[in-house]
Amino acid sequence: MKHVVKLVIIDNNNRHLILKRSNHPKYPNDPDLPGGTLEGNEEPLQALAREIKEETGIVTNWQQATKLYEGTDYATSYTYHLYGITLKNRPEVVISWEHSSYEWIELDEFLEKAKNAKDSYMHMVYDVLK
Secondary structure, three states, X not given: OEEEEEEEEEOOOOXXXXXXXXXXXXXXXXXXXXXXXXXXXXXXXXXXXXXXHHHHOOOOOHHHOEEEEEEOOOOOOEEEEEXXXXXXXXXXXXXXXXXXXXXXXXXXXXXXXXXXXXXXXXXXXXXXXX
């Protein structure tokens, strides 16, 4: 079973980072969170640190992230891991090829985008955060 870990990042103004997938093979142009699939013997927080740096350029102490969800309720072939972190300052974001844009938005808009996404991971995010 594959493991996917993603992170809800909240800045010092209580705005949530949301990415927009590029013309990615899975769910093109869909809202997304930074994160991805665990590789080898990685633990979720190790994969999280690697993926966040690759996809956003953000580096911080991910050990301070709070686990919000872990389970298989939303997919049969994946275990989903969701973490959240509130940062003291809004970091500079440098997106990778996987995403075409990003924005910092209020929780209600964030939840609306998650609810309307095609990806079941984002539906889980909606259910966890609503």
